[in-house]
Amino acid sequence: MTTDLRVLEASDWDTWFGTLERAFGGALVNSAEEREVWRSVTECERSVGVWDGDECVGTAGAYTFGLTVPGGGVVSAAGVTMVSVAATHRRRGILTSMMRRQLDDVRSWGQPVALLTASEPEIYGRFGYGLGTRQLSADIDTSRVSFRMPGGDGADAGIRLRYVAPDDARESIESLYARLVPGRPGMLERRPGWDRKLLVDPPESREGASALQCVLARRGEGDDAEVVGYALYRIKATWDAAGPAGTVVVDQFAALDPVTNATLWRFLGGIDLTSSVSVSNLPVDDAFQFLVSDVRRSNIRLRDSLYVRLVEVGAALAARTYQAPVDVVLEVDDAFCPWNEGRWRLTGDEKGASCERTADAADLSLSVRELAAMYLGDTSPAALARAGLVRELRPGALAEASVAFASPVAPWLPHGF
Template sequence: MTTEPRTLRASEWDVWYDKLMSAFAVTKSPEERELDRSLTEPERSIGVWDGDEPVGTAGLLSFRMAVPGGAVVPTAGVTMVSVAATHRRRGVLRSMMRRQLEDLRASGREPLVGLTASEPEIYGRFGYGLAARALWADIDTGRVALELPRELAADAARLRLRQVDEAAVVRDACEAVYARRVPERPGMLERGPGWERKPLLDAERLRGGASPLRAVLALRDGEPVGFARYAVRPGWSARGSAEAEVVLRDLEALDPAAHAALWQFLWGIDLTTVLRVSARPLDDPWQYLVSDVRRCGASWRDGLFLRPVEVGAALAARSYARPVDVVIEVEDDFCPWNTGRWRLSGDDKGAVCAPTREPADLSLSVRELGAAYLGGTSLAALERAGLVREARPGSGALREAATAFLSDVEPWLPHTF
């Protein structure tokens, strides 16, 4: 065999996809499979083949992602990555990762590329840094109260809630709210054609015994200003008391009142005692309104891993929280065209970034640059970990850059890909 990847032919999709499913030991429903087929971009998908058998799979997806400052930037998404168990440790994955990045650079379409990881330890060596985390919680709603300030409670009470047993019925209303939210939070993805179906996937194997997917809309003067999609998993104690769970799939709202009204609704569904929250923003507002945070079982997990394809274009694509003018020395062993010194000058209106021969103020690897890019990971924290170096300690360059890079909201990836 050769480890040289080649572009997927449309006629090979089924065998290529079956190998991917085998690697993950998953059998998807016909609905899931059909959606995956429709979202695959064959011309951006590759495989490594041993004769007629695919032994490595990987794909790229074309997204637009919000970055600090509100711009929505073309970003590639790495997806469907697998290596057959029979062909591990032969350079298959490395060859596919290199081919993807070289293709991205040649196309010039996207300055950024991101992924979600089944095994996070894999991707750091290819320059991907953890740029966005996600919040998970199992909230004991029988013992934890949601305590709203008086004015917020009054505003929430003025909204009308509309409950729908089939979430797909209000898909367009939900997508309109979601689209308005995208520029407000780094890491959020515009949903192109077909991607509006992703949050509505409701195959039996995904429910875990819960009900079909439901929805509730928050309406102000008849217009949707928020939504939640959820399911209910029934349960009863040995003594016959109800112990059902609310399983939240996603929630978006345009203002604090809509947020509050939707969380109140989820908190108060009859016969339920637990609200299961998964893959939410780290700064989700409900955390600041609960009576007992310990009984919420909150924890975080990795979300989006990100790396620049082209350092200069990536740093110039976002804006910065305060004026910044620093020279950053970047090390990128996997994409050597990024290695070197880059002068970044910018503020909240925009930025420019170009190669320079000036002395470096800061030094870091491309992985740390990816981790800090969306503003959720502080360059100062990375410096304390020994991963960022200030050329002249005490010069103020680290503080200047660290403050400039930060976002006023936590970055968040709303769904996997």
């Protein structure tokens, strides 16, 4: 088979996107507005298509993000997206050719890290992607569960909640989100246009729920009031023999401080004609689970979220800080990106780090996939060693690295891409 892998031309976007939609079983967007938003955030110069004559048979793209890493620094990252291969052209090396081209490009762009969310996680391990973050979901029975306030029920600290049209709240939401980005590994600095993508609300995508609603939390009065939190949600109205049993479906949620956080949760849990709150993406250490009166009736679940690929091992490891002093030599296996293979001496602490090639004896041996899983602090080297995926070659090195790589705040991807 002769195919042509080339950079996406803007004029080919409709054909290219149609290939993606067909691979995912149908329409990915449900309105002209939503389609235009997807088009507007596509970085054509960072996207590729595979063509068999006039037919597009493969797609892959990359967004430009800044990724927060442990210590609060931000590393330039490629957000891999829109990956598909036509069912007629499977098992012909098309995906591998796109992954090869993409990682070479990411390296040439000077981005030490690539990211993706996987429709099928088993696909990407062979290209060096490791599970970097997980997410928490919950279905809270608010007919039985209440939320306590830190400092007691009267501790609202002057917080006032107000409904605001989502589009009118866009600037406030983006400003508050940007303040939160440095505080948690895995969060993304977004390019312009993402504020539109995350608020687009076609009726066809609501699955029987209401239009998107927004509540802003402000502290203070008048022009001096500061936005300190927000909740974007829908109401899915349901009635049974006993009466109203609607669900509050949380889309986005953020708060700058514990009291605002608890105030917003209390609001969501007390909306009239509802008896549950459903949320699908929170950090695994989210504070709500310590505020609920009955965690069992919150039906908490975990699942995989962000997958990480270290494109340049040295630069990526040097971009973050470490919770405790560390000085280890890592023997890294990376057949797909052979420039990463070999021994790297990582030295660092909470103030900074360096990671350079070395001929010294290795302390730990692992693949780049496991190193990626450790990168944001979600997965301990010791846990991977218990699975036989990290080998300790110097006694004590595993414990040292496990403490150093940890993050006091669980990493979290706030939204897909």
